[in-house]
Amino acid sequence: MKQQINIFWFRRDLRLDDNAGLFEALQEKHPVLPIFIFDSNILEQLPKDDARVTFIYETLQTMKQTLQEKYQSDIALFYGQPLQIYKQLIEKYTIETVYTNSDYEPYAGKRDSEIKGFLETHDIAFKTFKDQVIFEKNEVVKTDGSPYVVYTPYMKQWKALYKTTLIKQYDSESNLSKLAKHIDVDDCNLSEMGFETASQKIKKYTVTPHLIQTYEATRNFPGEDSTSRLGPHLRFGTVSIRTMIEKATAQKNEIFWQELIWREFFMQILWHFPHTATQSFKPKYDRIVWRNNETEFKAWCEGKTGYPLVDAGMRQLNETGFMHNRVRMLVGSFLCKHLLIDWRWGEAYFAEKLHDYEMASNVGNWQWVAGCGVDAAPYFRIFNPTTQIEKFDKDLSYIKQWVPDFQELTYPTPIVDHKMARERCLKVYKEALN
Structure with a gap:
């Protein structure tokens, strides 16, 4: 039996x-x-x-x-x-x-x-x-039941709801004696699945009161490496979101808390609008005539664009499976705006390389930099990859770590001129959107 x-x-x-x-x-x-x-x-x-x-x-x-x-x-x-x-x-x-x-x-x-x-x-x-979330699906919506498509009002409603909701933690660990015992289980290993043990390792996360309190002051500077590394652990559920939100709300600084809310914002966007996994949230942006130059895409992937901060981000990604969030915005903008390469190409590359890859956030952020998503950066906002160094890596500590050759004769010359690329981007976007 x-x-x-x-x-x-x-x-x-x-x-x-x-x-x-x-x-x-x-x-x-x-x-x-x-x-x-x-x-x-x-x-x-x-x-x-x-x-x-x-x-x-x-x-x-x-x-x-x-x-x-x-x-x-x-x-x-x-x-x-x-x-x-x-x-x-x-x-x-x-x-x-x-x-x-x-x-x-x-x-x-x-x-x-x-x-x-x-x-x-x-x-x-x-x-x-x-x-895997505090609020899901239709739990944070407008009074008429429609989903929020702008982050700030969503975040405010999320916080208001959180303050009036009893967030239950589940004492699953105390009930493990009810698991099936002495059972003959199926097993498989990496090699049977055609995989090998990876050389890259997913780092442990750090969420201390000090990190949360200083997060706002340090989070934009990639050279400081002061981020929590929480992404993969939330992605695979090795840590409870309820525990993390509780830790975040216990501190006075709300910026870290709001980053966790961004994650849920993008999750409910993907749930309400599943087509955005492959199509622009704003349909007219799918009329953009992308250049999709494969040689330039390869240079971007390999961190050989001739723009040191862009290249530092891509080399960090390739070597470690991680890229600092501030730099993600820059490399994404550079691909879409400077090279006029379809955001879906970049999204797919990140999907392959990022340890913390999570579809909702990745698609949401790529559509943000391309200008075609919810709550997106306007298409005429084009990051200058050179002045960004002055803002976020003034002492070049991040660039020196990942692009030690940036002052050598062997370092590539920029694959595109910023001023020309900016003007070309504005022209192509205007033609598509008008």
């Missing part, structure tokens, strides 16, 4: 503490089998030494060890297409309910809808819970 269980499906919530869906699963009478699926639909598009895959795998190994040693339990690891994995699971177990936390990206929505439909044909419930 098949064992009767509930399943908890880990996705973007790789932690045992303060995990909403896991907590809910552990309230039920049947033992809970935790699973994680390395989705081949996603992994097939990634480089074979992708640091994010290594990070997920190593995080799961740590969690597995905790469950094995303390609770005689485990996490079953699968590689393949989620629907096929569930077809295997229903052959092996009698499943009453599958619990998981909500994911708001277009692919995730389609996948979950397909899984839910399949499970329902076998009388298995599929329950999702809010976990």
Whole structure:
């Protein structure tokens, strides 16, 4: 006779503490089998030494060890297409309910809808819970129910709602004794999935009271390296957003808090307007005639544009999987405005390279620099990559770290003249928008 269980499906919530869906699963009478699926639909598009895959795998190994040693339990690891994995699971177990936390990206929505439909044909419930955000979907909207498309009023409404909402933390860790015990679980490793252990490592995050209090004063200077490195940990859920918001609100400085709200702003934009993953929020911007010069794009990717601050950002990204946020704005603007290369090319490159890549924020920020998104920079706002050095890297500490050759004869001459590029950009954008 098949064992009767509930399943908890880990996705973007790789932690045992303060995990909403896991907590809910552990309230039920049947033992809970935790699973994680390395989705081949996603992994097939990634480089074979992708640091994010290594990070997920190593995080799961740590969690597995905790469950094995303390609770005689485990996490079953699968590689393949989620629907096929569930077809295997229903052959092996009698499943009453599958619990998981909500994911708001277009692919995730389609996948979950397909899984839910399949499970329902076998009388298995599929329950999702809010976990990776404080407010989701339609929870922060205008009085007429329509979504906010400008950040500041969204942020003000978000804060007002937060102050009147009891934000519950979930004591999932205290309930882990209800996990399925001594169970023969499936397992897979990196090499079986065609991956190797990445040389790049995702750094630990730093969120101290000092960092939050000094965040406003230091966050724009890439040479200081004073950012939290929280991005990948929120992306993969190794830390709870509720815990981070609580830490942020405990300090007097609200800038760090507002950065976390930006993340939720872009998430609800992508949820309300899923077409923006590939199309401009402002449709007329899709009329822009991009130059899309592949040689210039390659120079941008490699950090060989002849503009030291742009090149420093791209070289930092290529070498470490991270780029300082201030520099992200500059390199994005340079690609779209100076080189007239489609923002989608840059978005795809960041998607491959950034450890903290998260579709909603990446698409939102790329559309911001291109001028075609919500709350975007006007198209005539074109960063000067030379004067930006004076503003944000006056002592050249960031440039010297990542472009040590910037004063050598071997350093490339600028691939485009700023004044000419600016005039060309204004002309091309005006023609498209008028």
